[in-house]
Amino acid sequence: MPDKRLLILAAVALAVAAAFMTVGLRGNIGFALELRAVRLLTLIQVGVAIAISTVVFQTVTANRVLTPQIMGLDALYLFGQMALVLTLGSVGYVALDPRLKFAGESVLMMAMALMLFLPMLRRRFDIGLLLLTGVVLGVLFRSLAMLVARVIDPNEFAVVQGSSFADFNTVRPDLVAIGLVVTIVAGAIIWRLRHMLDIVALGADSATGLGVDWTRALAGLLLLVAALVAVSTALVGPVTFFGLLVVALAERIIDSRRHRLLLPAAMLTAIIVLLGGQMVLQHMLGGAATLGVVIEFVGGLVFLAMLITTSKR
Amino acid sequence: MIEIKNISLRLGDTQILEDVSLTMPKGGLTALVGPNGAGKSSLLSLIARLQPLQSGSISVDGLPVDTTPSRRLAKTLAILRQDPAVASRLKVRELVGFGRFPHQRGRIDDNDLRLIEAALQQFGLTDLADRFLDHLSGGQRQRAMVAMAFCQGTDYMLLDEPLNNLDMLFARQLMRDLRAAADKDKRTVIVVLHDINHAAVYADRIVAMKAGRIVADGAPAEVLQPDVLAQVFGYDMDVIDVGGAPLVLHHR
Numbered sequence: 001m002p003d004k005r006l007l008i009l010a011a012v013a014l015a016v017a018a019a020f021m022t023v024g025l026r027g028n029i030g031f032a033l034e035l036r037a038v039r040l041l042t043l044i045q046v047g048v049a050i051a052i053s054t055v056v057f058q059t060v061t062a063n064r065v066l067t068p069q070i071m072g073l074d075a076l077y078l079f080g081q082m083a084l085v086l087t088l089g090s091v092g093y094v095a096l097d098p099r100l101k102f103a104g105e106s107v108l109m110m111a112m113a114l115m116l117f118l119p120m121l122r123r124r125f126d127i128g129l130l131l132l133t134g135v136v137l138g139v140l141f142r143s144l145a146m147l148v149a150r151v152i153d154p155n156e157f158a159v160v161q162g163s164s165f166a167d168f169n170t171v172r173p174d175l176v177a178i179g180l181v182v183t184i185v186a187g188a189i190i191w192r193l194r195h196m197l198d199i200v201a202l203g204a205d206s207a208t209g210l211g212v213d214w215t216r217a218l219a220g221l222l223l224l225v226a227a228l229v230a231v232s233t234a235l236v237g238p239v240t241f242f243g244l245l246v247v248a249l250a251e252r253i254i255d256s257r258r259h260r261l262l263l264p265a266a267m268l269t270a271i272i273v274l275l276g277g278q279m280v281l282q283h284m285l286g287g288a289a290t291l292g293v294v295i296e297f298v299g300g301l302v303f304l305a306m307l308i309t310t311s312k313r
Numbered sequence: 314m315i316e317i318k319n320i321s322l323r324l325g326d327t328q329i330l331e332d333v334s335l336t337m338p339k340g341g342l343t344a345l346v347g348p349n350g351a352g353k354s355s356l357l358s359l360i361a362r363l364q365p366l367q368s369g370s371i372s373v374d375g376l377p378v379d380t381t382p383s384r385r386l387a388k389t390l391a392i393l394r395q396d397p398a399v400a401s402r403l404k405v406r407e408l409v410g411f412g413r414f415p416h417q418r419g420r421i422d423d424n425d426l427r428l429i430e431a432a433l434q435q436f437g438l439t440d441l442a443d444r445f446l447d448h449l450s451g452g453q454r455q456r457a458m459v460a461m462a463f464c465q466g467t468d469y470m471l472l473d474e475p476l477n478n479l480d481m482l483f484a485r486q487l488m489r490d491l492r493a494a495a496d497k498d499k500r501t502v503i504v505v506l507h508d509i510n511h512a513a514v515y516a517d518r519i520v521a522m523k524a525g526r527i528v529a530d531g532a533p534a535e536v537l538q539p540d541v542l543a544q545v546f547g548y549d550m551d552v553i554d555v556g557g558a559p560l561v562l563h564h565r
Contacts, residue, residue: 198407199414205363205394210465211387211415257402 005254006261009268016275017044024283038173043278045176045183046168046232047246047270052190053228054243055259055266059201060221064251065306067243072138073113073229074238079141080108082148089153098174106182106230113226118219168236168278168291179231186224187267193221194259201257239292241299246270248302314338315360315469315501320369322355322525329355331525332369337518339374339468342495342502344512347522348546353505354395356522357471360503361392373469387415391465393458395473395505405449405457406442409433412464432464435490437483451478459487463494470494472504476511484508488515509561513537521545537561 021036050067057068068074084105085093093101116137149157190197196217199207204214232239250265251257277291315337322330330352337343345353358364360371362378371378373390391412409432413425421429433439436456446454455478462470472491476484492515494500506512512519512533519536521529523545529536537559543549551562 195414195418195420199411201403202411205358205392208363208383209361209387209390209392209394210411211384213383251402255402258407 003261006264006268009253009265009272013268013271013275016272016279020275020279023279038176040275041176041180042172042235043168043274044271045179046235047274048187048267049179049183049228049232050239050243051246051250051266051270052187052263053225053232054247055262056190056197056221057225057243058247059197059259060218060225062201062203064248065244065303066134067240068225068229069238069240069243070138070303071117071134072141073109073226074233074240075138075141075145076112076116077105077109077230077233078238079145079148080105080112082145082152086148086152098172099178102175102178102230102234105234106227109230110223110226114219114222117222118215168274172235175234179235182227182231186227190221190224191263194263197221197259236292240296241303242270242273242295244306245295245299245302246273248306249273314374315503316370316372317356317360318370320356320359320366320371322352322359322364322367329525330359333525333527334369335520335527335530337501337503339501340495340499341517342491342504342515343518343520344516345503345505345520345522346507346509346512346545347528350524351522352525353522354473357392357473357503357505358394361390361471362386363392363394384415387465387467389467390469390471391462391467393462393470393472393475395477403446404443405438405446406433408446408457409438409442409460409464412461412466415465428464428466432460435463436460437486452480452483455479456483456487463490467500469501470503472502474505474507476506476508484511491515509537509542509563513559513561534559 017040020040021033025032054067057071058064058066084101088096196212199210199212200217200221202210207217208214246269247262247266250262250269253269254261254265256262273295274291277294281291281294315335317333317335320330320333321328333352333356345356347353355364359366360373360378362383366379373386376386376389378386406429410421410425410429412432413421413428417425430439433442436459438453438456438460441449441453441457446457449457455475459472459475462472470491475487475491479487488511491502491504495502495517504516506516514533516533518531519529519533520527521536521541528545529541537552539549539552542552542561542563546563551565552559553562554560
């Protein structure tokens with residue numbers, strides 16, 4: 001019964017969240033709780049945004065070893081950020097309202113994602129070409145961002161450097177609210193489209209035959225993915241393999257690719273892994289390693305394992 | 314009625330279809346035959362709006378295929394492509410159920426469940442209903458795809474080489490099912506066939522294509538003549554009469 005598995009996942013996620021809020025509380029309880037609540041919200045929405053965007057991206061590309069980040073979507077976001085610093089200067093950049101900045105960067109990124117990926121996805125590329133294009137685009141945007149970093153003042157560079165590495169510890173209270181809105185709205189739209197996503201997974205021809213307007217559906221889904229990637233990148237920085245890890249895990253757990261099961265399962269798995277991982281590192285290992293590094297390491301291993309098993313088949 | 318007027322299709326430097334016009338009245342089973350690269354599949358995918366029209370016009374039941382909303386057309390027209398890519402981790406019953414998507418947008422009711430079970434039964438898939446598609450043989454998967462197209466319940470069905478991978482038993486069964494769909498349910502069936510003898514027995518009309526043009530069009534007895542066949546396929550073959558139906562000895 002897959003529904004039972006979802007319930008178990010939900011129960012585990014709740015338990016982990018409760019433990020995250022309460023384990024090792026000391027000192028000013030009220031203050032600590034408030035701090036933890038903001039971090040909890042951050043981690044949950046980052047997990048949800050990455051999980052959902054990865055599921056949708058994999059469905060659209062008909063490819064289970066892809067994440068939007070492997071295709072360089074987050075590099076696109078960082079490049080936008082660098083370009084903004086270059087044009088405004090660090091003083092102007094810091095002076096900008098972070099929410100306005102976030103909105104500007106997101107819109108820029110969504111427009112560029114649509115321009116770059118829609119023509120490619122309309123005729124489904126085979127996996128090799130798709131991966132190659134993504135990696136090349138990712139390198140291109142990272143290099144462009146590096147170039148901009150070299151051109152700008154070292155002080156200005158310090159401002160943006162912080163946002164180009166995955167960081168699950170720094171909390172951005174200024175962006176939590178707007179991120180929450182974007183995640184909830186995009187998540188709700190995707191949930192309403194869950195049946196259509198099952199059809200989209202069949203490919204362009206079958207989906208068109210069953211009454212899906214392929215180009216429109218693709219453009220809409222790509223915009224949603226871009227918005228969600230913008231949220232997670234703005235909040236914790238680029239994470240390449242986390243989505244792959246949780247979606248692969250969720251798929252194993254519920255043994256289905258149907259979106260009404262996979263979407264919630266991936267969401268819950270992401271929450272469990274993020275909160276649980278953060279707790280283990282913080283309380284048991286005394287913050288010896290950063291969660292970002294651990295997750296990317298495990299996720300990278302999963303990515304390699306999936307590449308090897310799929311090429312064997 | 315399907316009305317095809319003066320359509321041409323060019324992909325790169327290759328002329329795939331050249332000024333094809335064809336009218337198919339409602340009802341009956343039409344077989345499209347011809348050598349590889351004749352443009353049969355392209356014609357089918359243009360009718361089913363899987364490719365954009367370059368010139369000319371196509372309408373199905375009065376609905377122009379290039380401007381009618383895709384969802385509206387999906388209630389009138391079902392298409393089965395040759396070698397469709399199949400999503401993994403999908404059960405046979407789920408795939409067949411997708412045929413109901415144009416009508417329900419995912420909300421399956423009792424009537425849909427009945428239709429799904431009937432389609433599973435009809436194509437001998439009841440025992441395989443809960444198996445994953447990637448664990449099936451090519452022929453079984455083909456049957457599941459055909460069952461999905463049937464389940465869509467449209468007045469018009471276009472099938473591109475549905476006999477691919479099917480053994481003799483299921484190939485004959487599928488042709489009989491298509492015949493029954495045309496006779497009993499008054500559906501209009503257009504099917505691309507390579508086995509010309511299936512066309513001879515089951516089709517009302519055979520349209521023969523070569524190099525992007527229609528070269529012969531008529532009842533099986535009219536089209537399956539040695540001179541016409543030699544013109545279409547490029548070699549001589551004997552045609553004998555078996556119980557009133559022509560039998561083409563194309564393999565000798």
